[in-house]
Every structure is written in C-alpha cells, then in structure tokens.
Amino acid sequence: MRNAVLIAVCFILGCDARIETFLPNRVFSLSLEKTRGASAERATEDARRVVQELYGTPDDPSWPLPDNNLADLQNLVRSSGPVSSEKDGTHLGLFREHCVVCHALEGSGLGAASVFQNPYPRDFRHGVFKWKSTERGKKPTRHDIRQILVNGIPGTAMPSFALVDPEDVDALVDYVIFLSTRGEVERRVIAAAIDELDYGETSPEDGWELDSRNEGEGGEVVHEVLERVHADWAETQDHEVPVPSFSDLTGKALAASIARGKEVFHGKVANCAGCHGPSGDGSLPTLDYDDWTKEYTTRIGLTPDDDEALKPFREAGALKPRRIMPRKLQGGVFHGGGDAASLFRRITQGIAGTPMPAVEVVSEPNGKGLTVEEIWDLVRYVQHLSTSR
Amino acid sequence: MGAESNLADFHEQGSLIHRLCVLLVCLVWPLIWVGGLVTTYDAGMAVPDWPGTYGYNLFLYPYKTWLLGPFDLFIEHGHRLLGAVVGLVAICLVASAYFRERRRWVVVLTWGLLLAVISQGLLGGMRVVWSDRTLAMVHGCFGPAFFALCVAAAVVTGRRWNGYWARLGERPLSPGCVALVVAIPVLSYTQLVLGAQLRHVQPNAAPGGFAMIVATHVIVAFFLWFITMLAWLRIRRCGDLTLSRPAGLLIGLVGIQIALGVGTWVVNYGWPTILDWFPGSTGFLVRAKGFSDSIIVTSHVATGSLILAVSSMLLVRVLRSQHCLKSNVDRDVAEPTEYEYRNNTEQQVLEPATV
Numbered sequence: 199m200r201n202a203v204l205i206a207v208c209f210i211l212g213c214d215a216r217i218e219t220f221l222p223n224r225v226f227s228l229s230l231e232k233t234r235g236a237s238a239e240r241a242t243e244d245a246r247r248v249v250q251e252l253y254g255t256p257d258d259p260s261w262p263l264p265d266n267n268l269a270d271l272q273n274l275v276r277s278s279g280p281v282s283s284e285k286d287g288t289h290l291g292l293f294r295e296h297c298v299v300c301h302a303l304e305g306s307g308l309g310a311a312s313v314f315q316n317p318y319p320r321d322f323r324h325g326v327f328k329w330k331s332t333e334r335g336k337k338p339t340r341h342d343i344r345q346i347l348v349n350g351i352p353g354t355a356m357p358s359f360a361l362v363d364p365e366d367v368d369a370l371v372d373y374v375i376f377l378s379t380r381g382e383v384e385r386r387v388i389a390a391a392i393d394e395l396d397y398g399e400t401s402p403e404d405g406w407e408l409d410s411r412n413e414g415e416g417g418e419v420v421h422e423v424l425e426r427v428h429a430d431w432a433e434t435q436d437h438e439v440p441v442p443s444f445s446d447l448t449g450k451a452l453a454a455s456i457a458r459g460k461e462v463f464h465g466k467v468a469n470c471a472g473c474h475g476p477s478g479d480g481s482l483p484t485l486d487y488d489d490w491t492k493e494y495t496t497r498i499g500l501t502p503d504d505d506e507a508l509k510p511f512r513e514a515g516a517l518k519p520r521r522i523m524p525r526k527l528q529g530g531v532f533h534g535g536g537d538a539a540s541l542f543r544r545i546t547q548g549i550a551g552t553p554m555p556a557v558e559v560v561s562e563p564n565g566k567g568l569t570v571e572e573i574w575d576l577v578r579y580v581q582h583l584s585t586s587r
Numbered sequence: 588m589g590a591e592s593n594l595a596d597f598h599e600q601g602s603l604i605h606r607l608c609v610l611l612v613c614l615v616w617p618l619i620w621v622g623g624l625v626t627t628y629d630a631g632m633a634v635p636d637w638p639g640t641y642g643y644n645l646f647l648y649p650y651k652t653w654l655l656g657p658f659d660l661f662i663e664h665g666h667r668l669l670g671a672v673v674g675l676v677a678i679c680l681v682a683s684a685y686f687r688e689r690r691r692w693v694v695v696l697t698w699g700l701l702l703a704v705i706s707q708g709l710l711g712g713m714r715v716v717w718s719d720r721t722l723a724m725v726h727g728c729f730g731p732a733f734f735a736l737c738v739a740a741a742v743v744t745g746r747r748w749n750g751y752w753a754r755l756g757e758r759p760l761s762p763g764c765v766a767l768v769v770a771i772p773v774l775s776y777t778q779l780v781l782g783a784q785l786r787h788v789q790p791n792a793a794p795g796g797f798a799m800i801v802a803t804h805v806i807v808a809f810f811l812w813f814i815t816m817l818a819w820l821r822i823r824r825c826g827d828l829t830l831s832r833p834a835g836l837l838i839g840l841v842g843i844q845i846a847l848g849v850g851t852w853v854v855n856y857g858w859p860t861i862l863d864w865f866p867g868s869t870g871f872l873v874r875a876k877g878f879s880d881s882i883i884v885t886s887h888v889a890t891g892s893l894i895l896a897v898s899s900m901l902l903v904r905v906l907r908s909q910h911c912l913k914s915n916v917d918r919d920v921a922e923p924t925e926y927e928y929r930n931n932t933e934q935q936v937l938e939p940a941t942v
C-alpha cells in the first residue's frame with residue numbers, strides 16, 4: 199500500500215532522476231579540436247565509455263588499480279550516490295551533501311552555484327591544486343587536501359568543514375582524489391586518442407580503439423595514461439617542499455628583517471611589487487587569467503572577452519572568463535595559510551595554476567634568485583603587510 | 588428578539604472554532620521553524636560529537652555544548668511531535684465545525700485543513716524514506732501554504748468576520764489597491780517556490796538555471812518590497828487599523844527577509860562579487876553546518892512563511908471588508924437584499940433575515 203502511494207506520487211510529480219553517468223569533458227574536447235585542427239567527437243565519446251568502465255558512475259564508483267592505496271573503495275562508495283543517512287547516523291552521498299552545488303558531480307567546478315563565485319570553484323579534472331605543500335607541478339598530499347577541507351579557504355566560497363565528522367572528511371579526501379584522477383585520465387585519454395591513435399582523422403583502425411582492458415594499441419595507450427596519473431598521485435609525498443628552519447624574531451631584529459624584506463619585495467629579482475603593487479596595495483591593473491580559464495581562451499588563441507568566439511565553449515559549459523587579481527597583501531587574507539612555512543612554499547613554488555611565479559632559491563646572492571635568508575625577510579614583510587591596513 | 592438570541596448563539600459557537608484555528612496558527616509557525624532547522628541542520632547533527640574541532644569554532648562552542656543534548660532531541664522528535672499535535676488540533680477543528688458551524692464552506696475548509704495536514708505528513712515521511720529532493724521541495728512549498736490556509740481559517744471564523752467589517756462606513760478600496768493586496772501573497776508564494784528550488788537544488792543542475800532562479804528570486808524580492816510599500820500607502824488612510832497595520836508590518840517583514848536572504852547567500856556561498864565592498868567580506872570564511880549560520884537560513888525560511896501568512900490574512904480581510912462595504916452601498920441604493928442590515932450598539936451584523 200505504502201509503495202503504491204509512493205509510486206503514485208512519484209509518477210505525478212516526477213522524482214529525482216537517477217544519475218547514470220558523468221558528463222564528458224566537452225570544453226576540453228573543444229579546445230583540443232581548436233589546437234589539433236581535428237574532430238574530437240569520437241575520441242570524447244570513446245574516452246567517456248572507457249573511463250566509465252574504469253571509474254564507474256556517480257552512483258557506483260570503482261577504482262581501476264586496486265593494488266594502490268590512493269583511495270579506499272569503501273570511502274568512494276560512501277561519498278558517492280544520493281544523500282541519505284543510516285540508522286547509526288552514518289552519512290552517505292557525502293559529495294552531494296557537501297560539495298556538489300559548487301564543484302559539480304564531475305568535480306568540474308561547474309556546480310549550480312558556481313556562476314557568482316570569485317574565484318570559481320576548482321575544476322579537479324586538471325589535477326592542479328593551488329594550496330599545497332608540494333612542488334608546483336606536483337599533486338597535493340592527502341594531508342594538504344584534508345587541511346583545505348578542514349580550514350576552508352577564507353575569502354572564497356570554499357567552506358570549512360571542521361564541523362563535519364572527521365571520518366566523513368577523510369572519505370571526501372579520497373573522493374577528491376578519485377574525481378581528480380578520473381578527470382585527468384579522461385583528459386589525457388582524449389588527447390592521446392587524437393595524437394597517438396589517429397582518432398582525429400576519420401576513425402581509428404581496427405585494434406586502435408580505446409579500450410579499458412590492457413589490450414591492443416588502444417588499451418595500451420589507456421593504461422599508460424592510467425599508470426602515469428596514478429603514479430603522480432602516489433609519489434607526491436616525495437615532492438613535499440622542505441622548509442628550512444625559521445626563527446621567530448622580535449623587536450629590532452624583526453623590524454630590520456621586515457625592512458630588508460621590503461627591499462626584496464620591491465627589488466628586481468623578486469619583483470613582487472610588479473604584480474602586487476607597491477607595498478602590496480593591490481593597486482596595479484592586471485589583465486590575467488588562471489590556467490583553468492586560459493585553456494579555453496588565450497592558450498588556443500581566443501580573447502577572453504570575445505563573447506562571439508567563446509560561444510561554443512560557453513555552450514559546452516565553460517564559465518565566463520574571470521580575471522585573476524594578484525592579492526592585495528595589505529590587510530590581506532591568505533587563502534593558503536599565513537604561517538611562515540606556507541608562505542615560504544608559496545614564494546619558492548609560486549601558486550600552481552595561477553600567474554604567481556616561483557622564485558628560485560640560491561645559496562649566494564647572484565641576481566637570479568633569493569637566498570633562504572632573503573626569503574625569510576620577505577615572508578616577515580608579507581606577514582607584516584597582512585596585519586597593516 | 589429571536590434574531591438577537593440567534594446572534595449571541597452564533598458568536599459563542601464561532602469562538603471555539605476560531606480559538607482552535609488560532610491555536611493551529613500558533614503551532615504551525617514553530618513547526619515551520621523546526622522543519623527548516625531539521626533540513627538545514629540535521630546533517631550536522633547526525634554525529635553529535637565532533638572531537639578535535641572545538642579549537643576551530645571557539646565562539647560557537649559554548650552554544651553547542653549548551654544546546655547539543657536537548658536541542659538535538661528537540662528538533663529530532665520535535666518536528667514529528669509538533670506535526671502530530673497539529674494533526675490532532677485539526678481533527679478537533681473538523682469535529683467542532685461539523686457540530687457547530689453553520690456555514691457549509693467553512694466546514695469544508697476545516698476538512699481541507701485536515702486533509703492538508705495528513706498529506707503534508709505523508710509527504711514528509713516519503714521524503715525521508717526516499718530522500719527525494721523533489722518531494723522535499725513539495726513538502727517545503729506545501730508547509731507555508733498550509734500555514735496561510737490556517738491563518739485564513741482563523742480570519743473567517745473570527746468575530747470580526749460578521750461584525751466589525753460590516754460596520755465600516757468608509758468607501759471601498761479602489762480596485763487597484765485590491766489588486767496590490769492580491770499581488771502580495773501571490774508574489775510571496777512565488778518567492779517560496781523559487782527559494783525551495785534553491786534550497787533543494789538537484790545535484791546535476793546546470794549553473795545557468797540556478798543563476799536564473801537566484802536572479803528572479805532577488806528581483807521579485809525587491810519588487811515585492813515595492814508593492815508592499817505601494818499597498819501600504821494606499822491602505823494607510825482607509826481608517827481601518829485591521830488593514831493598515833498588517834500592510835505596514837509587511838513592509839518591515841519583507842525588508843527583514845531581504846536582509847536574511849543576503850545573509851543566507853553569504854553563509855552558504857560566501858560574499859558575491861557585487862557585494863565585495865562590504866567590510867570583512869574579503870576574509871570571510873564559510874563554515875559548513877555552523878550553528879548560527881543554520882539559524883540565519885532557517886529564519887529566512889520561516890520569515891518567508893510569515894510574510895505569506897500575514898499577506899493572506901490581509902487579503903482575506905480586505906476581500907471581506909470590500910464585500911461588506913459593497914453590500915452596504917448596494918443596500919443603500921438598491922433593493923434591500925435577502926440580508927437584513929441590523930444595527931446593534933456593539934456591532935453591525937449581516938444576518939439572514941429569515942430564520
């Protein structure tokens with residue numbers, strides 16, 4: 199009887215549609231078409247199928263390389279699917295409960311509420327993250343992602359999930375890695391299909407189709423990509439940026455260090471002021487975009503404010519290009535942490551995915567980089583700026 | 588003589604029903620609050636202890652220790668309990684109307700109320716069983732409508748229905764003014780439906796559609812505010828405090844609601860770019876499942892219902908007073924109708940002339 203009522207109501211009102219599949223990365227395909235001068239349609243479709251065989255669907259995830267411990271399938275299952283909770287209070291569908299409105303099911307950053315945000319929510323599929331302890335080109339560690347979830351990113355829409363059960367947060371870290379890996383594999387497989395398997399021409403020859411099993415040319419290509427992306431994540435621990443010892447200074451010593459830092463900030467080598475403005479006041483007009491945006495604009499020869507040229511991309515889901523501003527450091531807020539170690543890493547690595555460049559660390563002042571001591575001076579100056587108005 | 592005692596009868600009979608309706612109104616608003624809290628907060632409450640997080644939310648911590656035990660229980664069972672109580676009151680209402688109410692359409696109205704409670708309960712249950720967002724949305728839209736219906740029932744069963752408004756000597760409000768008064772509940776309900784769509788957004792919703800709904804929700808909010816001001820300007824001199832006071836109140840409520848709406852956006856999605864001039868916005872940190880945040884969101888939901896209820900009350904009162912005034916005017920100029928216009932020192936009443 200109850201079921202009959204349920205079904206009747208659902209029939210009349212229409213219920214939540216099951217979500218059968220992740221959406222393909224059409225913006226990326228369009229960019230590829232533009233740079234390769236070839237059709238990416240078939241490659242996109244085949245890649246979608248292959249990636250689905252490897253990673254499953256939003257309701258039913260799987261993990262293609264069970265022997266590596268990057269992500270625990272149990273956690274992925276708990277994070278995916280529709281929101282619900284069990285008797286003992288365990289939450290299911292964590293990603294849809296907490297993240298999906300901004301980051302979207304695919305982790306594309308194209309969630310329902312993304313349009314009004316600045317910066318836009320992260321697209322995990324590039325595998326590029328800003329606030330981390332590792333080298334610029336490397337993946338973040340689990341600990342980095344966890345810190346981001348717990349602390350949030352002040353000054354952006356990214357919330358702090360400190361009040362969410364730590365086990366749930368852990369599961370979500372796995373799910374971020376899952377979405378990122380999945381998305382990056384998809385991207386690389388599409389590119390490889392065009393570049394290595396002649397997908398762009400007419401259609402691939404027999405045996406050269408993309409294949410999720412490690413068989414034939416197509417299968418090998420897929421597995422190369424898979425191994426590579428997973429290895430990147432697995433080895434990230436080895437690429438943490440070591441931070442030399444930092445001494446807390448006070449009084450005169452601190453003031454002197456800040457003064458030296460100010461010199462460095464405005465000096466030729468670091469030229470922080472060139473972007474952040476004199477004394478980090480954020481007054482300089484800049485016209486720059488982050489890498490996520492550049493991929494479908496400047497890197498393929500389109501002007502970001504040329505609405506006409508961008509139309510196909512916007513129709514494929516891309517958000518309106520939004521300029522990235524060098525942070526106003528006066529009274530500023532640090533998105534990735536204002537402690538000395540974080541700032542040291544930020545300065546020596548730059549910020550991945552953004553125009554903020556890395557500064558080379560040198561052992562002797564040579565006009566090309568900064569010594570560790572100079573960097574610490576700079577860090578103290580930046581910290582000092584953040585407390586001033 | 589006979590008619591007079593009839594009249595006394597009538598009022599006594601009416602009052603129990605009226606009191607039950609008022610009781611319903613007084614129960615349903617808290618029910619909407621608790622319901623909103625359950626939705627906003629339930630997820631955060633599922634695991635009541637969160638070790639290691641105390642350091643993060645210092646100023647919230649005392650609230651939590653204070654409220655956690657009892658509050659958890661309170662909203663967990665409170666919503667269902669209160670819902671059940673509302674159901675019982677609705678049953679009493681139907682019973683008393685059945686025995687003591689003469690106006691058939693009022694009896695039907697009470698049946699409608701009971702039916703509405705039952706379906707709302709069913710919807711809520713199914714929503715939980717299926718954890719279905721569409722159902723959650725319907726449940727969310729239906730609650731305020733039920734609330735408004737209760738308020739309307741309270742008005743039509745009230746003493747003034749057959750008393751006060753019949754006595755007003757002023758001329759009726761202009762049709763334009765009545766149209767404004769109609770527009771307010773209609774627009775408020777539109778807002779509720781739009782808001783429910785924001786609150787229960789589907790996981791695969793596209794950003795474009797959501798942005799459209801947000802834009803509409805905001806534009807309609809300001810339009811509604813404007814309409815409430817216009818309506819008040821025109822009602823304020825009508826000489827009837829039962830109309831001009833709620834009209835004035837609505838301006839305030841919608842103003843508060845807009846502020847709460849902005850707050851709701853901010854605690855969910857951070858400061859939007861257009862408001863980044865606001866002091867402190869650049870360093871603002873969104874906290875998922877924060878307690879004070881959930882209160883802001885829930886207040887927004889509850890005030891939305893309140894606006895709908897107050898504007899429905901105003902509408903029913905205006906329609907009634909218009910109707911009475913018109914009949915008075917008609918009676919003056921035209922044939923006396925089947926109603927006899929009786930003059931009582933306390934109040935004037937429309938009474939069936941023949942018993």
Ligand code: HEM
Pocket residue numbers: 724727728775778779781782783784785786787804805807808811841844845846847848849851852855884887888889890891892894
């Ligand atoms: C007259 C004015 C307004 C009314 C009557 C109103 C009503 C509502 C209601 C009833 C809901 C919740 C629906 C539900 O839970 O079923 C809601 C949600 C919402 N409203 Fe409003 N609203 C008004 C103005 C605004 C304004 C000016 C904003 C500003 C941005 C706003 C932002 C929101 C947001 C963000 C939600 C979603 C809450 C969530 O996700 O939990 N509202 N609105």
